Amino acid sequence: MIHSRTRRFGALRLLTILALAFMPAATAMGAAAAASAMAMPQGRCDGVVSDSAATSAIQSRLDWSSAIDASDVRLVTRGGVTEIRGLVRSEAQRLLVGDVARDTYGVERVNNQLDVNDWAPVTDTAREIVVTRDAERARDHGKLRSDAWIAAALTYTLSFSRAIDTCQIAVESADGRVSLRGTIASAAARDSALALAKDTLGVQSASAAELVAK
Template identity: 30%
Template sequence: MTDRQLQEHVQNALDWEPSIDAADIGVSVDNGVVTLRGDVKTYAEKAAAEHVALAVYGVKAVANDINVRLGTGLERSDTDIAQAVVSALRWSSMVPDEKIAVVVTNGWVTLSGQVDWEYQRSASARTVRDLTGVRGVTNAIAVVPHASAPDVRQKIEAALKRSAEVDARRINVTAADGKVVLSGNVHSWFERDQARRAAWSAPGVTQVDDRIAIVP
């Protein structure tokens, strides 16, 4: 697939997604690497555009240079945003809100603290990004499990073999002291993401070094 064809596919995917106003989003492609530029009215739209682009077959990586220009009536003070973030985290059943600190500066939310699992870290950012007035999110939460598992590699390999969306034969796994290294190659970003999710789901994992190459 040529870069021009991939550019057209990504633009069509953005136009097809109802949660995104793609009228002001431009797409460029260089050797399979997609760059998104333009303006959107919310941070949720910016995040959604990146997710849509990554899901297009043939995309190797995405540089998200979209600007968030809050629409009319969407401006909020940092105090209002901070209160909304704290409340949203408290109401999420997947987030240990008592372990998370929140700082808001000019609409940009920074989350910090320590949690036991990657899914808790990811859920924290997802909970915040859709709130009105948020211009961006920095997720500085660290994953620090209470216990480590000596058979992390075997657990991850077993999870990959169970997955219908990942060809486990193409992925190599090494693990030591909570750090997991994934290498090999897959056909799409989605398959790579599923492998990374499987690695993060293993108990005792504190870091995942994703070296998997995308070879459409």
């Protein structure tokens, strides 16, 4: 199923690129924004959270977080148990990855087997690898995200968060400035939603002034 979905998204991306190549600039920008939102997987409120959906949600949340480097993180969910393996560069990162998994609907238990490699590189080759990877991550995090992408990514993230526990939050983004609207169960949940918004790649600022706690 994963390979099939990858091929489907690959074909969609190729068709989008070909279409944009022959569009006027203004039209192409609008189509790109729409395509970025359309390519998002389904959120929790669209159906039952299967093991594969939970795994995809965790991976997406890690990839879209400005605070986490998940380039060497691998995970799988079976029977509601998510096993996390790979490498991170600090104990704080290891704990953050585990927290994201535990906060995701569809996950009943987390087996965090991440190794921490916080040693400073001692060889020229190792130092070059670290510098290259840090530069690649900085470039990826610095990429311009469209407002459509930001709104879709954050809506998806919020739908899977246990701390939020609602699918009734409206997300609007204008030039990376995000506003959240709707009703939420508590002030603590509102704070969590605001924190997730600020942590999403592409978000310049976030406001929850119109997100009302019951």
